[in-house]
Amino acid sequence: MSKTSQRHSKCEITFTVNGKSVTVRAHPMERLLDVLRHELGLTGTKEGCGEGECGSCGVLMDGALVNSCLIPVLQASGAAIVTIEGLSADGRLCALQQAFLQCGGAQCGICTPGMILAALHLLDKAPQPTSQEISEGLSGNLCRCTGYMQIFEAVKEAVRSGASK
Amino acid sequence: MRAHPAEYELVAPGTLTDVLSLLARAPGAWLPIAGGTDVMVQYAAGKLPARKLVSIWNLPELRKIEISTDEIRIGAACTYTDLRRHEMFAREFPLLASAASWTGGIANQNRGTLGGNIVNASPAADSLPALLVYDAELILVSARGERRLPYSDFHLDYRKTQIAPDELIRAARLPRRFSGYYAHARKVGARKAQAIAKVCLAALGRIENGVITDARLAMGSVAPIPLRLHETERAIKGKRIDPALMQLAAKTAAKEIRPIDDIRSTARYRAAVAGNLVAEFLERLAAAETGA
Numbered sequence: 001m002s003k004t005s006q007r008h009s010k011c012e013i014t015f016t017v018n019g020k021s022v023t024v025r026a027h028p029m030e031r032l033l034d035v036l037r038h039e040l041g042l043t044g045t046k047e048g049c050g051e052g053e054c055g056s057c058g059v060l061m062d063g064a065l066v067n068s069c070l071i072p073v074l075q076a077s078g079a080a081i082v083t084i085e086g087l088s089a090d091g092r093l094c095a096l097q098q099a100f101l102q103c104g105g106a107q108c109g110i111c112t113p114g115m116i117l118a119a120l121h122l123l124d125k126a127p128q129p130t131s132q133e134i135s136e137g138l139s140g141n142l143c144r145c146t147g148y149m150q151i152f153e154a155v156k157e158a159v160r161s162g163a164s165k
Numbered sequence: 166m167r168a169h170p171a172e173y174e175l176v177a178p179g180t181l182t183d184v185l186s187l188l189a190r191a192p193g194a195w196l197p198i199a200g201g202t203d204v205m206v207q208y209a210a211g212k213l214p215a216r217k218l219v220s221i222w223n224l225p226e227l228r229k230i231e232i233s234t235d236e237i238r239i240g241a242a243c244t245y246t247d248l249r250r251h252e253m254f255a256r257e258f259p260l261l262a263s264a265a266s267w268t269g270g271i272a273n274q275n276r277g278t279l280g281g282n283i284v285n286a287s288p289a290a291d292s293l294p295a296l297l298v299y300d301a302e303l304i305l306v307s308a309r310g311e312r313r314l315p316y317s318d319f320h321l322d323y324r325k326t327q328i329a330p331d332e333l334i335r336a337a338r339l340p341r342r343f344s345g346y347y348a349h350a351r352k353v354g355a356r357k358a359q360a361i362a363k364v365c366l367a368a369l370g371r372i373e374n375g376v377i378t379d380a381r382l383a384m385g386s387v388a389p390i391p392l393r394l395h396e397t398e399r400a401i402k403g404k405r406i407d408p409a410l411m412q413l414a415a416k417t418a419a420k421e422i423r424p425i426d427d428i429r430s431t432a433r434y435r436a437a438v439a440g441n442l443v444a445e446f447l448e449r450l451a452a453a454e455t456g457a
Contacts, residue, residue, distance in 0.1 A: 007171045007172060008173070026170075027171050027173070028170075029174075030170040031170075050209050051206045052205070052206060052269070052272070064276075065275055066275055066276055067272045069205070070200075070205040070273075071201060071205070071276075072175050072205065072218075074177055075177070075201070075223075077177070118272070122271075139271070140270015140272050140273060140359060141270065
C-alpha cells in the first residue's frame, strides 16, 4: 500500500449550497460529504456507512436525492445543493421538520437529516404519497432507533399540515 | 485504509468526443465514472486500483432514451430513475422496470446508471438478467468508431468483459418484440429494500392452450456472469405446464447454474431457490393464460 504516489493539487469548484453560491478549493475526488462538512461547516449532513447504504449523508443535488458520500465534488460543479441547513429559515423549522419533531420521528438524530431530505424529495414527486410510497421513498434511509413508524407518521402528518403543495 | 483524495485525478471533459480522445491517448489509464455508486464505494474503502478518473456523468450524448418503431435505445448514462419514470419500460419492458425499482434506494437510483451496471459486471446486478432475455445489443464507442455487440456475448468471465480499454458503452438497444410475452421478475434477497440478490430471475414466456410456445429465462447471482438458462428453456418449450414439467424445469435450472457459497448465501440454497423460482414462473405463466 505504501508505494510512493503522486500528489495532485486542488482546484476551484463552484456550486450553490442552499441558494448561496460557494467556491471551494478541493481535490476533485473529495467526497461532497466531506466538503460540505469540513470546508463549508455544514455538519448537519451526517456520515453513516460511507458506502451508499444508509442514506444519512443524503442531500438534494439539482432536485434529486443523492448520497453525498458517493459524489466526487467535481461532479457537483455548477449544481444546486440543498442540505438540511437549507430547510429552516431564521431559526424556524419547515413544516416537514416540525412534523418529525411532533411525531417523534427522530431519536439519536444521525439518520434524521437524510431522512428529512428523502421525505422532502418524496413529497416533491408524490405530494399525496400512499403508505407504500412512503416506505419505498425512505427505503434507502436506515434508522436504528425509531423502528420507522414515527417517521412514516411524520411524513403523513406533514402531508396533512400542508408541507407538500 | 481510507483513500487520500490528493492521490487521485478526476477530470470532466464535458463532451463525449473529448472523453473518447482522452481514453484514446492513454488506453486503460483512465477509469470512467458516471454516478459513482460502485466506483466511489471502492474508492472510499481504499480499494480502487485506478488513480486517474474521467467523469461521464451527465454527458448529454449518453443520457437519451430514443424510441423507434422496432427498438428502444437507452443511453448508457441513463439512471434507474430515468428508466422508472419513462412509461415505455413499465409497458413493454416490465422486467427492466422492476429491476430498476429493486436496485438500491431512491438516492442510488438517481445516480446509478444502466451502463455502469453493465460494465461493473457484477453477477448479482439486478438489471442484467432482464437485458439478456430482452435480447439487448450494446453499442460500444471509442475514438476509433462504434461497434455493436450482442449483450449475451459481453461477459466473458467473472468481471471480465469484451469492452476495450479505450471504449465506453454508448447505449443498449432493445428490440420491441416482447410486449406479447408474459413477464415475471423475482428477486430473493435478505430484505426487500437495498439488498443485493441471493438469486434473481427475469423470465418471459408465451403460452397457447396450455403449451409453452416460447420461454426466455435468465438469472443473476448464480454464476460468474449473468446467466441465460438455455437448457431449462429447451426443456420446457413445446411442453404442457403440469406439476411434472415444473419439477423437471426446477431440476434442470438447478443443474444448469453454477452458484457459489459467499457472504450472502450458499450454493445449495441458491440451487434450491433457483429451481423454485423457475417452477413459480411456470405456475404464474399457466395462471396468466387461464386468467386465474
